[in-house]
Amino acid sequence: MTILDGKATAAIIREELKEAVLKRKSDGKKIPHLAAVLVGNDGGSVSYVTAKVKACEEIGFESTLIRYDETVSEEILLQKVANLNQDNSIDGFIVQLPLPKHIDELKIIQAIDPKKDVDGFHPQNIGKMVLNLPGLLPATPAGIIELIRRNEIETEGKNCLIIGRSNIVGTPLSILLGRNGKPGNCTVTLAHSKTSNLKTLSLEADIIIAAIGKPNFIKANMVKDGAVVIDVGTTRVEDASRARGWRLVGDVKFDEVAPKCSYISPVPGGVGPMTIASLMINTLKAIENKSK
Secondary structure, X not given: OEEOOHHHHHHHHHHHHHHHHHHHHHOOOOOOEEEEEEEOOOHHHXXXXXXXXXXXXXXXXXXXXXXXXXXXXXXXXXXXXXXXHHOOOOOEEEEOOOOOOOOOHHHHHHHOOHHHEOOOOOHHHHHHHHOOOOOOOOHHHHHHHHHHHHOOOOOOOOEEEEEOOOOOOHXXXXXHHHOOOOOOOOEXXXXXXXXXXXXXXXXXXXXXXXXXXXXXXXXXHHOOOOEEEEEOOOEEEEOOOOOOOEEEEOOEXXXXXXXXXXXXXXXXXXXXXXXXXXXXXXXXXXXXXXXX
8 A cells, every 4th residue: 555645746846846946047037926815714724825835935936925804895805806917926826715605706716817827716727628728727636636647556447436526626637537648548437415326436446536525434345455545635623632623634534444545645645735736836837828
């Protein structure tokens, strides 16, 4: 059984990006500048954005963090997005999700300039992905693909079960793994809350990707020997033994499932760091695309 170490893989990617930044500097080119808009004080979002800023510092990107109280109006947020679209010093930016309930997330996503949409959520970027055209890929699916590629996991002809059909992870990932590429050429099943024979499907799967947000949902009796299991879940659960009072739990019951796997990703330290690495890759792509 091999652990899919997203933390170590992301560190390698950051080193590669650092070299690219140094090359841009030596060539007298602009340094990539990533901005992040954070609304409210959700613990997970704050931690995630902080990690993004730290990654920028390590790589040598410029970064800007813009914070709003959770009561900020949709109108003000849309105006900030419009300003960032027009700001030539900003090469890419994200609006951290989830947003407060009074703000229409889709409206915010659609307002972002697709060329600066480094999260890869804009319909134009999703459309390019579907047509296999160059564009900014959704960060988490792209990170998973990179984790698979760098660990040389065979995907061609394999049965892949993705559990969770969100627009952020499950649906785009099903497209990336199903298309003619490497990694790719999987026979993909996209399962969801209405899937009636989930255990049967999971026992037939060579690759299981769990992205449903239900702690410890995937258990050993749902996984065949030798399967590849990638855990996208990150749920905070109370833990009085931790100084912070909580810990992160994935969708997979790791200790029970791991012995059956050929490869498995942990939580934390698996997909999360790869999402941030993908965001950095997209930021570099965004500035490179300006000169094309």
